[in-house]
Amino acid sequence: MTRLSLFNSPLLLGFEQFERTVDRVAKASADGYPPYNIEQTSEDGLRITLAVAGFRTDELTVFLENNQLVVRGKQVDEKDRVYIHRGIAARQFQRSFVLADGIEVAGASLDNGLLSIDLRRPEPVSKVKTIAIKTPAQSARPPSIDIATDSNKGAA
Incomplete structure (x- = not known):
């Protein structure tokens, strides 16, 4: 099967990095955990909200690496608990978001099981x-x- 390139036009010079980014996003979006929303909070503001119920602040990591926002979560499994039924998975995750050049991370907060990451797009x-x-x-x-x-x- 031949792959159709979005940036195959001779008028789009130097966009190979964008094509690699699109490929990375397509591969990263295969896993649906944890679910998330992306909302526009102002003309230059965005917010990514991830549903991370059961995770404490010290079990979550948010960092920016090469225009990629990465959120990791790893719960510490408490060995002294005896479960009769365990329907809530204590699994680790990694969710990545590729950010456009110039997007800045303004901050992150955890409230009622929702991790909110505020982004700002400067003028x-x-x-x-x-x-x-x-x-x-x-x-x-x-x-x-x-x-x-x-x-x-x-x-x-």
């Missing part, structure tokens, strides 16, 4: 760069000019 700064065009007859042209503008104010 991007637009860059306009003029490229000088040289001809063989011209010996030198002025150097290119970089203009950084705030996207709220519009490009210069």
Whole structure:
């Protein structure tokens, strides 16, 4: 079976990393535990909420590695308990979320079995760069000019 690439256009140069990221996301989303929600909390804010009932704060780890937010949970199995029926699994998990460049983790909190991770997407700064065009007859042209503008104010 031939794999269809989203980034196979000659107009999309240098997007190989995105294709690898899409592959990683597809592989990571196969496991459905723990369930989670992603909500938009403001124009530049997101929140990931994971259902981690039964986990204490010291049994959860949240870290960011190479634009990948990783949440791990490992419960300590208490050996002194004798279960007549055990329907609540005490299993470890790892859930990963690939974040776009520039997304920042603002914080995490655990409340009533829900782990909430707040993310912030800062306002991007637009860059306009003029490229000088040289001809063989011209010996030198002025150097290119970089203009950084705030996207709220519009490009210069």
